[in-house]
Amino acid sequence: MKAPSLKAGVIGAGAWGTALAQTLAADGRHVRLWALEPEVVAAVNGDRQNPLYLPHIPLSASIEATGDMAAMADRDLLLIVSPAQHLRTVVAQAPAGTPLVLCSKGIEAGTSLLMSEVAMEAQPTSPIAVLSGPTFAHEVARGLPTAITLACADAALAAKIAGRIARPAFRPYLSDDVVGAEIGGAVKNVLAIACGVAEGAGLGLNARASLISRGFAEMTRFGLARGARAETLAGLSGLGDLVLTCSSTNSRNFSLGKGLGEGRAASDLLANRRTVAEGAFTAPVLREAARAAHVEMPVVEAVCALLEDAAPLAQVMDALLARPLRAE
Numbered sequence: 001m002k003a004p005s006l007k008a009g010v011i012g013a014g015a016w017g018t019a020l021a022q023t024l025a026a027d028g029r030h031v032r033l034w035a036l037e038p039e040v041v042a043a044v045n046g047d048r049q050n051p052l053y054l055p056h057i058p059l060s061a062s063i064e065a066t067g068d069m070a071a072m073a074d075r076d077l078l079l080i081v082s083p084a085q086h087l088r089t090v091v092a093q094a095p096a097g098t099p100l101v102l103c104s105k106g107i108e109a110g111t112s113l114l115m116s117e118v119a120m121e122a123q124p125t126s127p128i129a130v131l132s133g134p135t136f137a138h139e140v141a142r143g144l145p146t147a148i149t150l151a152c153a154d155a156a157l158a159a160k161i162a163g164r165i166a167r168p169a170f171r172p173y174l175s176d177d178v179v180g181a182e183i184g185g186a187v188k189n190v191l192a193i194a195c196g197v198a199e200g201a202g203l204g205l206n207a208r209a210s211l212i213s214r215g216f217a218e219m220t221r222f223g224l225a226r227g228a229r230a231e232t233l234a235g236l237s238g239l240g241d242l243v244l245t246c247s248s249t250n251s252r253n254f255s256l257g258k259g260l261g262e263g264r265a266a267s268d269l270l271a272n273r274r275t276v277a278e279g280a281f282t283a284p285v286l287r288e289a290a291r292a293a294h295v296e297m298p299v300v301e302a303v304c305a306l307l308e309d310a311a312p313l314a315q316v317m318d319a320l321l322a323r324p325l326r327a328e
Ligand SMILES: NC(=O)C1=CN([C@@H]2O[C@H](COP(=O)(O)OP(=O)(O)OC[C@H]3O[C@@H](n4cnc5c(N)ncnc54)[C@H](O)[C@@H]3O)[C@@H](O)[C@H]2O)C=CC1
Pocket: 012, 013, 014, 015, 016, 017, 018, 035, 036, 037, 053, 081, 082, 083, 084, 086, 090, 103, 104, 105, 106, 135, 136, 137, 138, 274, 275, 276, 278
């Protein structure tokens, strides 16, 4: 007999939450999508669109949007897709005890906690998994081929979740390294800002490749210090997402860096944004966490200096280039 399908809910209707709801609904199964903004609820239910966050994608009729968190009480599975700095508040409002799949990428300011650690504090009885990898929302929403890491300490739960979210063109790869999957997604956003700076300042493709590889070394050092496994960091949620986000202006983080590299002030680039560039929030927290763990992250330090308008780009670059030569 076929196992009954998990009733899925998605909390957060930005670009990624909407794309995930679309994926979950691709075979006609009902999906409930919680949105913060009433106009998003109205547009999804009325026009089958989310023009605020995922324009030009016709949405499935099986997605039912709501602004009422109590409507999530009958769900068997909840995907949490808020910005990282709002995850604690959002998870605290979710029903207790329902498995949570965390899809946000970042580290909490003030606590330096990873999203799984925040969720465990906010909902101690809810089992936790992490979904992270190279996944531009608009491509996933269009059904283009995508692979992603699904990390969960409980292998049986991971298999159940994978069975609900997998599609022919959306392939979760299972892992039990939750911390590793989270660190890759959080750190790559900061490194994408660095690669955007290189693009904006016209530093060339050699510079970009160096930033990706040396940035990956930083991600690996920090990840290992926090208990991640090296093979997770070299997989979809680490290197995979790093390469994607460091290569395209489709990335909000890369675009932010490009603006910095063109000489625009961080404060102007970050003012009045509707969409989130997580790296700007993660960078200072990551710098503090790395310093506390005695992990060297010079590229992350450089991104922080630019975000804080602490030094002109030429000076930040000179400092990076003047670092002592060392073994790779
Ligand atoms: N867009 C993408 O391609 C991907 C995004 N992600 C991650 O998903 C998370 C959400 O990003 P997006 O969906 O892209 O967001 P977005 O940039 O498209 O939209 C912003 C989101 O923030 C929400 N928001 C604003 N103020 C809030 C508050 N006070 N409380 C709760 N929510 C609030 C909005 O309702 C909206 O859902 C981020 O951590 C991001 O790194 C992960 C993979 C892919």
